[in-house]
Amino acid sequence: AQSVSQHNHHVILSEAASLELGCNYSYGGTVNLFWYVQYPGQHLQLLLKYFSGDPLVKGIKGFEAEFIKSKFSFNLRKPSVQWSDTAEYFCAVTLSGTYKYIFGTGTRLKVLA
Amino acid sequence: EAQVTQNPRYLITVTGKKLTVTCSQNMNHEYMSWYRQDPGLGLRQIYYSMNVEVTDKGDVPEGYKVSRKEKRNFPLILESPSPNQTSLYFCASSSADRAYGYTFGSGTRLTVV
Numbered sequence: 001a002q003s004v005s006q007h008n009h010h011v012i013l014s015e016a017a018s019l020e021l022g023c024n025y026s027y028g029g030t031v032n033l034f035w036y037v038q039y040p041g042q043h044l045q046l047l048l049k050y051f052s053g054d055p056l057v058k059g060i061k062g063f064e065a066e067f068i069k070s071k072f073s074f075n076l077r078k079p080s081v082q083w084s085d086t087a088e089y090f091c092a093v094t095l096s097g098t099y100k101y102i103f104g105t106g107t108r109l110k111v112l113a
Numbered sequence: 114e115a116q117v118t119q120n121p122r123y124l125i126t127v128t129g130k131k132l133t134v135t136c137s138q139n140m141n142h143e144y145m146s147w148y149r150q151d152p153g154l155g156l157r158q159i160y161y162s163m164n165v166e167v168t169d170k171g172d173v174p175e176g177y178k179v180s181r182k183e184k185r186n187f188p189l190i191l192e193s194p195s196p197n198q199t200s201l202y203f204c205a206s207s208s209a210d211r212a213y214g215y216t217f218g219s220g221t222r223l224t225v226v
Contacts, residue, residue, distance in 0.1 A: 006155075009153075032211065034214050034215075036214070036215075042219075043203060043217040043218060043219050043220050044156075044203070044205075044215070044217045045217070046213070046214040046215070049213075049214050051212065090155060090156065094211050099144070099161055099163055099169065101146065101158065101161070101211070101215070102158075103148075103155050103156040103157075103158075104155055105153065105154060105155035106155045106156075
């Protein structure tokens with residue numbers, strides 16, 4: 001069955017540290033990839049997305065992600081995190097030719113001031 | 114303002130008492146979906162709808178019903194709620210091609226006692 005894996009469940013960083021959150025999916029066909037952020041007590045908001053073209057995509061708030069097709073991965077990065085980045089981050093995949101929209105289990109990021 | 118409106122935000126109910134959570138979007142989106150969010154499990158899709166009168170089961174449909182009589186509305190119905198349906202529920206909508214990702218509602222925190 002198709003799935004999305006986020007291996008880091010909890011990440012704690014100090015301010016100004018670099019961030020990389022892993023996301024891997026299992027599906028052999030064409031995919032569209034998304035990262036969402038959920039701040040405490042709020043709903044999910046779109047950070048960035050990849051549909052086609054340049055595999056390095058830039059999103060809001062200084063986040064970027066790289067699609068590596070051979071590794072079925074779409075890792076999220078930020079060079080220097082801030083306290084306000086404390087949130088839960090979800091990777092999601094839509095499968096071409098289906099109406100499936102699959103989310104990973106999320107990574108809770110805590111940034112220490 | 115483009116938005117997805119869910120009501121109520123909080124609900125405490127007793128086992129077996131039918132309830133409806135409403136969801137409405139003002140973006141003329143074709144695709145709408147319901148998710149439940151539980152700690153450690155991420156977001157799991159309950160039902161989705163590709164357009165008016167077209168719905169399909171997601172990964173965890175048991176105990177839930179939906180209807181899509183109008184394009185803007187997609188209510189979630191729990192005919193006989195049970196304590197294992199205590200969760201945080203999100204409604205989301207997107208265009209048919211999902212090019213801009215989901216727009217999420219603010220969530221409904223349901224407690225079934």
